[in-house]
Amino acid sequence: MCCKVKVDNLKVENQVNPMGIDILKPRFSWTILSSNHNVLQTAYHIIVTDEQGIKVWNSNKVETDQSVWIEYNGSPLQSRTRYSWQVKIWDNHGNETDWSVPQNLEMGLLCKEDWLAAWIEPEQQEAVEEAEITVQDIFSGALKEESLEERTKNLHPPKRLRRLFTINKTVKKARLYMTSHGIYKLELNGRKLENIEFAPDFTAYNVHLQYQTYDVTGYINKGENALGVELADGWYIGRIQLTGHSCQYGNKLGVLLQLEIELEDGTKEIITSDEQFVSSSGPWQYADLFIGESYDARLEQENWSCAEYDAAEWTPVKRAEYSLGNLSAQYGPVVKAMEEIAPREIHYEEDGAQIIDFGQVIAGRMRIQMTVPRDTRIIFEHSEVLDENGKFFMNIMGRNKDQTNFYVAKGDDRETYEPSFVFHGFRYVRVTGHPTPIQTEDITAVVLYSDMEMTGNFTCSDERLNRLQQNIQWSQKTNMLSIPTDCPQRERAGWTGDIQVFAPTAAYNMDVSSFLTRWLKDVRLEQFPDGQIANYVPTGKYYVSESKASFGNLSSAGWGDAIIIVPWVLYERYGDTRILEENYTAMTKWLNYVRQTAESEIPDSLKDEQDAVRLNRQKYLWNTGFHFGDWLIPSMKDPIESALKTKELVATCFYANSALLLAKISIILGKKETAAMYEELNQQIRKAFEEEYIDKNGRVSSPTQGIYILALQMNMVSDSKRPLVVNQLAQLIKENGYKLDTGFLSIPYLMDVLCKEGEHETAYRLLFQTQCPSWLYEVENGATTIWESWSAIAPDGTVGYMSFNHYAFGCVGDWLYRYIAGINPGEPGYKTSIIEPHTDCGLTSAAAEINTKYGKLSSSWTKTDNLVTLIVEVPANTTATVVLSHKSNIRLNGTVLENDENERLQNQIGSGSYQFDFADNYVPQS
Structure with missing residues (x-):
């Protein structure tokens, strides 16, 4: 035995000692702790026993490096029974661990008859x-x-x-x-x-x-x-x-x-x-x-x-x-009271109401202690923002959105009120009827969200970006209360499009694997017979009538595609193949619906079209019906305008993208013939898109930033036209004063597309932009969460009737982790990772870490003059490839490394901590 290596963080179905589960073949996971470098597991041995100590599964020694999502393979598990399990592993240095401390797994009621x-x-x-x-x-x-x-x-x-x-x-x-x-x-x-x-x-x-x-x-x-x-x-x-x-x-x-x-x-x-x-x-x-x-x-x-x-x-x-x-x-995870916040200040308004400012937009409730006369009736109103004059402002419109509590005092010397069955989206509480000044020590904001582990963080030398990261995390926490919601005040609905664009960022900040797996079950169960996926889930009994009355159909491109995109993200970030298996039928039903719609319908504008070639390619274009399109483009004041202008190009891009993803998923699940069919479909859609929508100069028929971004990201452009399309996009951004003009569906890819196409400087200018619309505009205007609209507070100070807590536009967090700090998954679940930081971004330091299923993975770089120090930490049982481009005199733990002929270093490292030192002569352009 050797104390240099041990197993830790044992989980079943991503839970510690789960109680009352009903998964008949639960999966086991653990992390490996070791003081050695380059540690890989070579074998494991799991034993599961029942309450009488009888072994129900003895895996014996299994030669493998797999340490996550290992499926139970013993005797059938029984209702109500608590099982104990232990694991030991062997590593590539000849070490054998002690048996782990026994952990529990308890089954619930597995049959209706129970x-x-x-x-x-x-x-x-x-x-x-x-x-x-x-x-x-x-x-x-x-x-x-x-x-x-x-x-x-x-x-x-x-x-x-x-x-x-x-x-x-x-x-x-x-x-x-x-x-x-x-x-x-x-x-x-x-x-x-x-x-x-x-x-x-x-x-x-x-x-x-x-x-x-x-x-x-x-x-x-x-x-x-x-x-x-x-x-x-x-x-x-x-x-x-x-x-x-x-x-x-x-x-x-x-x-x-x-x-x-x-x-x-x-x-x-x-x-x-x-x-x-x-x-x-x-x-x-x-x-x-x-x-x-x-x-x-x-x-x-x-x-x-x-x-x-x-x-x-x-x-x-x-x-x-x-x-x-x-x-x-x-x-x-269940919903819990996760954090508590003390108030920042309390002030009076002219009518005597007391306004409590907690300094942070949250989802939750307020707890107050008070000594007031019996029969005193106190009113508590909740809002996220004050108006342009600093007055309490109810920013949410709509029926039954009051967020107002009433309390009648019993007159005890000291009584406490904390609502039990409601939550609110708020930063400010307006209190009327309280007869005396409220003391800050008597009030607390209680933050509620589903109990998920915070797994990641990003920090850098610019405090504004650090505030942006905090805003992203706050919007995520407070919009992950039981389901992934769009906002915690007006709708609180599980909009599929919102979580589709935000899932990659969410998976860095928190362990969302079980949370989103549960929600996806509802997405599948509520899929319509023709394959359509609802725009929000759970739906409720009015969904069909509301959707048909408002939009004419039940789903939308980029929203329904969440049934493919979200499981794919979970697979990439957590290495969970079962999530693909569980959702595969629903994925194919969705794409079959899209395909049938594309093949059987053509736009009204083409009813009299005589060109046979053009008519033939319509079957590869999803260009009918209503879609939200690139929703909420900043330059278009009416969101319906952005929908109508972009819907058919957006829909066709997502049609192609989902076909390609489904081809990849089919390969993973061993469905090679099906994969080939979807690959061919993807190629046909891309060809038809370019022929229909892109002219010889690379200009798209609906020339918005978002359409160019989607076309480039989803490879809807041939290699010959790609530079032309990039130039069109760059010119649009330049003409807009280096400000973004992207909606919900294109903004996740904005920064990646620019950087991939060599427009790094443009991407950095967008990142550090402080005029509206921009991320730092919100930060400099006091945002503590991500806004629904970039101009929720207009440049003239006018405060809008909208949500100040929507995570969708916070999807840039994914890029900050991957591009600036450089943490990228290689193999699914970070079994391998790619560390590729970009120190040419104008920052003097950046750092990110994420607790993967294997342990902590981190990348931290600091720049002094033109010398950069990069420290990388890799968890046991994984490897990483460090990629450094256009750098010279690179040293690893003091030893000089050689670049390849393209001035690109790719150095594979095993587990442990490493220091790279190199020169970077980058000078940002003004």
Whole structure:
């Protein structure tokens, strides 16, 4: 044995000691720690045992360097059973590790028959359904203005449910399996269970409802016990998405619950959701995710989840019949209170309202402690921005977007209010009705998002870019609350196009593998029979009617393509082949829909076309129907204008790109004939695009920056015309004062295309641009997140009615990691990596690191005069290739290296830390 190498960070399905999973062949991963250089695993040995210590899988010694996503291959795993597993490895230096510390893996309820519980519903009025409206209704001003009081009169209160049970023997093990219609919190004998918010998460409930598993062994008393559940509308019943519709999945709150208790004498007690539960309304008048909540502390029921509480006046629940076919175990991270922020300042407005500034736009809620007279009614309004005069400003328009909480005090010496069933997108809170000055030490902002590991960071010598990186991370954290949302205030919807463009950046900053894998399950389940992919997921029951009324079709190019692009990103960044397998059928259905549409439809403008050659190539152009196109081009004030101007060229570019990606995926999955078919399709689409849309001078028929970028990125241009197209793009940027003019779908590729085509200086000028539109314009105007629109605060100071927290335009973060700091995946999951920093960017230092599935990978360079020091750290069981172009006198740990004939160094290194020193005489142009 050797202490120089050991295994660490053991995970099953990307989780540490997962509880209640239902994956029949879970996968194991670990990292390797070693003080040696150039360490590679040569073999592993895994042993899995059940609760009786019986081995259910003994892999024996397996000769391989694989240490991630290793699939279980033992006896079938059983419901409710906890398994223990250990691993040892051998390395290429002849070392054999000790066995790892045993880790756990526990299965949930694997069969529908395992559920003995029934759905129950508290006594309640059916929720009132909002009138159906369209997107146009919202922005046309056609909606009838109603006061908040009018709109909340039909809201119903959250419910509390409780049940008594008696346990007279010593408890050995207890598990609680739980889900709900609505969102819930659990208590057992007066104790809250775990820091989990908004369970059971937002999924496509009609086809995918998660249940959670809790270890409650230490919560159960010998004798009388009480189990308590709090239920609120959440996404299931409440007002959601842009149109603010309610009852998208149901109109009644409900619970499905099963408590299984194993006793030391070998017997078992099972407590299920049944008619022995009783319910009450509690202190809430209502709680709606978007509108806010109204809480009357005078109605609080102290110790309501304790056995001694008198619930004689509570009302019996009713049994309800719902299918259990949509149930699956929790997969991926739950939402938690992840951070807390102290206020920056508090000031008064003329009407006496107190404005609290937390200094950072977040998604979450505020906690306040106060001593106020009984019956005091306090109002808390939330917003992301002040107006141009420094006044509180409700920046979000639309139905039911109030983000307003009401609190009635009970008059204790010291009482605390923190909302339970709502979250808001905000930086500022306007407080009215509080009779005394609020003290900063009495308030805290609680930041909520799904519990994902922060895996990466980028820093450099320019503090403005560091602030940009922080803004990107903040927009990511606060828009990854249960699903990947576009914004945490107006829509909170899982827009497929937004996460498609941002996924590469997201995978640097956080471990999003399980989070996006779960969301992709809903994307697949909600795919339409003809193959269309919804523009946002989960959809809800109004999606079809809203989409057809607003746009005429159910999907859009660049949005629907997320079913191919997002799994591809996850495969590249995490090395997970199963994600490709799970989504492959949905990918092919989507591309078949696109292909059939392209082949069967032609634009109205070509109905009388006589040119047979032109008509023939139309079947390779996706040029009909509505698409969002290169959405939100800055120079076009109306986003619909940008859609109409760019839609058919954008759609055809993405058609070609998805065909090529699907060809690559088919090769990986061993489908060679299918791959060849998609490769041929890609070539035909590219040929047709150039013939139809690009003239002899390299000018495209819809000459925007974004179209040139997509055409170059997706190889829609032949080699002979490529320089001409690059010149057209460079000229457009120059004529625009070296400012970007790209929309949602093209901006992810802007910097890469410029750098690849030799326009490095243009890319750097865009990066450091401070006029609107630019990333640093937002930073210099006080942004703490990424804005939906570059001109959310106009150059004249006018503040717009829009979201100040959209991550899409933050996709430049991917380029900062890859290009400036130089960290690139080589083989999927960083089994190999490419370190290629660009020290000619005008910075004097840059550094990035990412915790890969193999461990920490980092690249850090510092420039003094013309001398550069680059330090690279490579995790064990991987290798890296360091690429340095046009550098001289390169030294590695003091030893001179030789460039190749192209003045390009490619040096392969193994695990460990390395220092490269070289001269760089680059002088940035003015």
